[in-house]
Amino acid sequence: MPERRRRASLGTSSVVMVLMGLSLLAGCAKETKVTRIDPGVVTDLSGRWNDTDSQQVAETMVKEALSYPWLDNYVKAKGRQPVVVVGTIVNRSHEHINTQTFVTDLQRELSNSQKVTFVAGKGEREEIREERREQAVHAREETQKSAGKELGADYMMKGNISTILDETDGTKAVFYQVDLEMIDLESNVKSWYGQKKIKKVVERKRMLF
Amino acid sequence: MAPALCFMKRRSVRQGTLAVLLLLATSGCATSVNRYALIDQSLMAGDPSRAATIIEKAKDEYGSESRVLYEMDRGLVLHLAGDYQASNDVLEQAKDEVEKLYTRHLTTETKAFLTHDAKQPYEGAPYERTMINVIKALNYAAMQNWTEALVEARQIDDRLNVLADRTSQKYGYRDDAFARYLSGILFEIAGELNDAFIAYRKAYEEYRHVGSWSHVSVPASLKEDLLRVTDALHLTDEHEAYKKEFPNVVWRPAGETKTLGQIVVISYNGRSPHKDDMFIDAPVSLDALNLVILSKTMGNGQYSNPNRRAVDSVLYGLNGHVVRVAIPTVVAQKTQVAYGQVKAVGSSGTYTATTQLVQNFTTLAERTLSDQLPGIAVKAVARAVVKYGMAEGVGRGAHAAAGKDTGPLVGIIVGSLAKAWAVASEEADKRSWRTLPDEIQIARLWVPAGDYQIQMQSTSRQGGIAGRESSRTISIRGGEARVMTERVVP
Numbered sequence: 248m249p250e251r252r253r254r255a256s257l258g259t260s261s262v263v264m265v266l267m268g269l270s271l272l273a274g275c276a277k278e279t280k281v282t283r284i285d286p287g288v289v290t291d292l293s294g295r296w297n298d299t300d301s302q303q304v305a306e307t308m309v310k311e312a313l314s315y316p317w318l319d320n321y322v323k324a325k326g327r328q329p330v331v332v333v334g335t336i337v338n339r340s341h342e343h344i345n346t347q348t349f350v351t352d353l354q355r356e357l358s359n360s361q362k363v364t365f366v367a368g369k370g371e372r373e374e375i376r377e378e379r380r381e382q383a384v385h386a387r388e389e390t391q392k393s394a395g396k397e398l399g400a401d402y403m404m405k406g407n408i409s410t411i412l413d414e415t416d417g418t419k420a421v422f423y424q425v426d427l428e429m430i431d432l433e434s435n436v437k438s439w440y441g442q443k444k445i446k447k448v449v450e451r452k453r454m455l456f
Numbered sequence: 457m458a459p460a461l462c463f464m465k466r467r468s469v470r471q472g473t474l475a476v477l478l479l480l481a482t483s484g485c486a487t488s489v490n491r492y493a494l495i496d497q498s499l500m501a502g503d504p505s506r507a508a509t510i511i512e513k514a515k516d517e518y519g520s521e522s523r524v525l526y527e528m529d530r531g532l533v534l535h536l537a538g539d540y541q542a543s544n545d546v547l548e549q550a551k552d553e554v555e556k557l558y559t560r561h562l563t564t565e566t567k568a569f570l571t572h573d574a575k576q577p578y579e580g581a582p583y584e585r586t587m588i589n590v591i592k593a594l595n596y597a598a599m600q601n602w603t604e605a606l607v608e609a610r611q612i613d614d615r616l617n618v619l620a621d622r623t624s625q626k627y628g629y630r631d632d633a634f635a636r637y638l639s640g641i642l643f644e645i646a647g648e649l650n651d652a653f654i655a656y657r658k659a660y661e662e663y664r665h666v667g668s669w670s671h672v673s674v675p676a677s678l679k680e681d682l683l684r685v686t687d688a689l690h691l692t693d694e695h696e697a698y699k700k701e702f703p704n705v706v707w708r709p710a711g712e713t714k715t716l717g718q719i720v721v722i723s724y725n726g727r728s729p730h731k732d733d734m735f736i737d738a739p740v741s742l743d744a745l746n747l748v749i750l751s752k753t754m755g756n757g758q759y760s761n762p763n764r765r766a767v768d769s770v771l772y773g774l775n776g777h778v779v780r781v782a783i784p785t786v787v788a789q790k791t792q793v794a795y796g797q798v799k800a801v802g803s804s805g806t807y808t809a810t811t812q813l814v815q816n817f818t819t820l821a822e823r824t825l826s827d828q829l830p831g832i833a834v835k836a837v838a839r840a841v842v843k844y845g846m847a848e849g850v851g852r853g854a855h856a857a858a859g860k861d862t863g864p865l866v867g868i869i870v871g872s873l874a875k876a877w878a879v880a881s882e883e884a885d886k887r888s889w890r891t892l893p894d895e896i897q898i899a900r901l902w903v904p905a906g907d908y909q910i911q912m913q914s915t916s917r918q919g920g921i922a923g924r925e926s927s928r929t930i931s932i933r934g935g936e937a938r939v940m941t942e943r944v945v946p
Contacts, residue, residue, distance in 0.1 A: 338603055341610045343548075412614045415621060417558065451555075456562045 294421060294449030296344045296408070304425050304443045305352030312404070312429060313362045317438035321401070330364045330398050331357055331429070334405035340423065341410045353404065353427075366398050402429050402438065419449045491517065492890050495533070496727060499891075500945040502924070504536035507891070524553045525578045525887055532591055532891040536724070536943050540595040547592050554579050554588070569839055570846075572782065573832070573885035582619055583820045584889045586612060586632045593642060594722060597939035602646040609639035609655070627669065628827045633662035634815035634896060637678055641720060641900070644685065645937040649710075653685045670819045675812040677900050680707040708902065716902040717932030720939045721798045721912060723811050726791025726894030727945065729818045731784045731825075731886035737768075738779045738840075768879065778875075779844050781836045784884035786825050788818045791894040792916045792946040793923065798899045802908040811897035818894055832884075840882065847874035893943070905934045914944045922946050 284290070289299045321329045333353050336346040350368070358365045367375060382391045406427035413420040422444065429439040491514050498507035511530045518526040527550035534543035557579040568575040579585070593608035612635045623630035640655030660682060663674040679702040686695035688710035768780075796811040851871020858866035909929050916922035923944040930938055 338607065341607060341614055343604055343607050410610075414614065414618050451558050453558070454560050454562060 291447070294419065294447050296340070296342050296423065298348070300423065300445055301349045301352050304445070305349060305356050308425065308427050308441045308443050309353060309356035309360060311441050312427065312439050313360050315439050317429065318362060328362065328364045329401040330366055331402045331404060332366050332400035333357070333368050334403045336405065336427075337407040339407050339409040341412055341421075344408055346408065349408070357404070363402075364398065366400050372397070400432055403432055404429050417451045417453055421447045421449065423447075488517070488886075492730070495529075495891060496945070499533075499536070499943060502943075504533045504943070505539075507533040508537055508539075511891075520577075521575060522578045522887060524550050524557070524580055525889065527553065528580065528584065528588065528889045529891045531588070532889070535591050535595055536941070538598075540599050544592050544595045547588050547595075550580075551588050551592075554585055569835070570842070571881050572839075572883040573835070574883060574887060576885070578885075578887050580889065581821070581824045582623075583629055583632060583817075583824060584892070586615055586619075586635050587889065587892065589615060590635050590638060593638060594939060594941065597642060597645075597720075598941065600938075602642065605642050606646055606648070609642050609651075612636075612639050613655070625827055627666065629666075629820060629824055631658065631662045631665075633659045633666065633670075633672070636662060637675070637814060637898075640678075640681065640685075644681070645718065649685055649689055653682075653689055653691070656681050656685060669823055670816055672813050672816050672819075675814055675898065676705065677812060677898065679705045683707040684710050684713065713902050715934045717905055717934060718937040719798070719800060719901050719903060719908075719910065719930075719932070720937065721796075721809075721811065721899045721910070722939065722941045723793075723796045723897040723899070723912070723914070724893035724895075724941065724943045725793040725796075725897060725914070727789045728888065728890050728892040728894060729786050729788045729821045730890055731821075731884070731888055732787050733884045733886065734783045734785045735768075735882070736781045736783065738781065739777060778879065779840045780879045780882045781833075781840045782882045782884040783829070783833060783836060784825060784886055786818070786821045788822075789894060790818065791944075792918075793895070793897075793914045793944050794917045794919075796897060796899065796912050796914040796942070796944065798901065799911045800901060800903050800908040801911065802903065802906045804904045804906055807901050807903045809899040809901040811899040813895055814898045815896035816894075817892050817896075821888065836882075836884075840878075843878035843882070844875070847871065847878045850874040903932065905932060905936075907931045910940065912942055916946070 286298075290297065291299070318329065333350050336350055336353075338344045338346050354365065354368075357363055376394075379392050379394055383394075404427060406425065408423065408425050410424070411422040413422075423446075425443045425445075427441045428437050430437055491510065494510050495507045498504065498510060508530060511526065511533060515526055527546050531543045531547035531550060534540075534546060557577050564576060580588070589608045589612045593605045593612070596602070596605035596608060612632075616631050616635065620630045636655050636659035640652045640659060643649070643652035643655055656678060660674060660678055663670075663672060663678070667673055679698070682698045683695065683702065683705060684707050686698060798809045798811065800807040848871070851867050851874060854870035855863045855867025907929065908931075909927060911925060911927045913925040914922040923946055926942055928940070930940075932938055
């Protein structure tokens, strides 16, 4: 009998300990977990267009654009670097893509290449002109910047992002195509045409246990 | 009848206790009825912002299983309130949730199987999922953000293509004529004529394909659109074919319309259908058959009343030989609106257009349910059998556990409670996107550039005035488009 009682009390105490342990664990669990990672690390979570796509496409395409003969030809003919402005990147895809971040990535790559002179785009120019107008009224004369001295662009880089979707139960293939072109602002000649493709397959499980 | 009455007297004391417990089990549906009554009142009073507040306050009542429904209900009233960005944010969340719900969890499925289908996460009927994109597209269109509106139009195309691949019923909901038509309008406004033509053509084919059950005929404006776009794209064969099909349709060429401003009015008429329970009580003994007949005679078949349902559950639980199966039914709330008259009054003149029916949610809900019914019924019967078996087992287990003296009494009480719970917990999944209207009608008109007062007045099916007249002022340039929405409740 005492042996049986000891076993019973051991059993009861084990259950209590397990329950206590579980409640402690539940108390420690956090709903939100934050981990800092290198911005260069690829983070494909949903399969949608993300920062990695934007950065990689901008980097590859700008490098490609600047490696083509139109640039050398221009420098030889004019004796200076061409002035480039980034125009509109049209979103023709199935996703709500923030094209502004892609435009910024393109601008950064163009600027940092040091092979072209890069000027501010349409929206930014408006802000800068407004600042000049204000300077003309409020700033000291020797510090005022005069109008009519802007550098006109020789080329405009513009393009679009489009997608083709193929989907069946639980599996989706997304094909992104980014088309960029460098257009001569004087002659409308398309001096360079680049294309970058990305293909992703997103799979979802139908049942989880 | 006599044995059943006698049976009721013997157990009258226990009925009270059981009734209280089961009233609690069946009272959940009453809150959603009250909530939607308040939302309808706010919409009828022309105050969608108040409806949005009511929904936000009821977030907990919706519960985690109905998160998508909460977002759909809220997204639509925010759209009606003109808070387009907030509506888009909420509906985007709903879209993401629906995508996640593709993966089912065994524990959730088991829980729903053992109680009722409303315990499953709500992912919306296929037509409701399409409407998430449609409302988002209209939000972007109202903000004149055509690029993003077209993203939704492309998603609609993808969604409907996948739906057509998945759906086996040849004449069921496997495409959406209205969603296609709206996509066509948006593509045309954005200057994507080829995409517009594809969408218009698909809309035309779908309207004809499902006309027999959707009760929506091909809108006259769609015929004009097909003629205009095929002409603009120089698709001579198609244009000639449409000309033969619509010999009496008067249309304006694209060269003429592109110099004018375009006004598109979307009118949401009436209230969406809702769902109710239809209970099938199957007696498994003669005594139980008498009880079911008695219950129906006494008026306990009024299933929307939770008190009546609780009484049923008590009686059937005590009898112990009645199996209940719950099936949803669609309850139509047909709109009184026949059509709306849109008038654009400007300095260059007055231009009018009449709205035309483009979407009928009542027939869509009925068709969707009829397509799903075989699956729902099989599951409901299987669940009822399992619940009955479990209740029997619980009663016998309690009998054995209580020992010789009190065993029979405990067994009867526990068994009765378990069977009453099995009956009371049986409920059909009555959830649906109830802030949607009964019908959508559309009017398109082209006007010269200028300032206009846009007035709209609806006419009832009896020929009188329906709802209140709305009026707003707009300024439009040549080649521009304005998409505006109206909610007419009666």
